[in-house]
Structure formats: structure tokens, C-alpha cells
Amino acid sequence: MTIAELTTARLMLRGVTMADAPAIQKNFDDYEVIRHLAARVPWPYPEDGARQFLQTVLPVQGQGRWVWAIFLQTAPAEVIGIIDLRRGDGESRGFWLARRLWGQGLMTEAADAVTDYAFDGLGFERLMLSNALGNTRSRRIKEKAGATFLRVAPACFVDPAVTEHELWELTRTAWAVRE
Secondary structure: OOOOOEEOOOEEEEEOOHHHHHHHHHHHOOHHHHOOOEOOOOOOOOOOHHHHHHHHHHHHEOOOEEEEEEEEOOEOOOOOEEEEEEOOOOOEEEEEEOHHHOOOOHHHHHHHHHHHHHHHHOOOOEEEEEEEOOOHHHHHHHHHHOOEEEEEEEOOEOOOOOOEEEEEEEEHHHHHHOO
16 A cells, blocks of 8 residues: 655655665664664664565555655655654654764654654544653654653663663644644
8 A cells, every 4th residue: 555755845755665675774784773773673684674674564554554765855766764653552653764864853854744644644643652761862853743751661672781761642732732
């Protein structure tokens, strides 16, 4: 199933396809990108890890799960990250971005577009969000979105030294009135 294409000032987001596997593999196979993700992500990352990921995602695309490939508008051929939206069991959103592009506000831009779509296009009432404790970049995206910090809880990450995550809630109302 196809999902909505989203554009921002600097980005294009479209549903992932199997053709995206090489660029995903290239940009995701980086411990600094992966270390704050859930421990279900294998490390070392397998040579066909992106293909395996896409094989699990594509059959459910648009059916309670939406996975967008993120592209710079100036380089529309290379996937630079992924943003994932899920319905059920605490509607959630997750993401990663190629390390060379960190610190430019690109993931905030992508997350804002997907959050708009979740609330306005799909009718979500809330998103439950999390980040590894100490992942200040991910935390900052939630703060800017108007999410409410709920608590710290135990969690398992690729980096075994990280054993807790922060849990957040972003409601449709909070999103609508953010600054």
C-alpha cells in the first residue's frame, strides 16, 4: 500500500521501497546512529540488514504502520533517514538520521511533517514517544513538539550501557498549541 508523500522546506518523505535498501544500509550501518535504538536492532548490523528490515515493513505499510524514507530535496536519490509511525499499543513514532546530517534541524522538520500527518491525516489523538536516557538530540525534538515528559523506565538498547529510556506523550491538543 502506498502512503502519503510529505514535503518540507528541505526534505521529501515517501514510503520506503526495496530500492531504498542500499542507501539505508549505507547510512544506518553506523554504531552512533544505531546505539540509542531498541536492542532488537542487530549489532553488528548485517550486510543485508536493510533488505531484511524492508521485507518486514513493506507488507504492513499503511496498515497500522507507516514508514517514510527521508531525502534532501537537493539529493532526492539517497535515503538519509527513516521515520516510522505506528498505531496501536500506544501510538508511536521513531526515527533515525545519517550522522553526517545531525545538528541541522532536519529530523525536527521530518518529525513535524509526520506528526501533522498523524494528527490531521490519520486522526491520531496522541503519540507515545521515547528516547534513550542521555539522547539529548532526540529529547530536544520531543520538547520542541510540545510533548509532556512522563517518566524514566527500564529499557534495552543496542548500546548495553544504556538501560533506561524517557517516556513522553504528545497529544493532538498540545501539538495544536505548541509555540
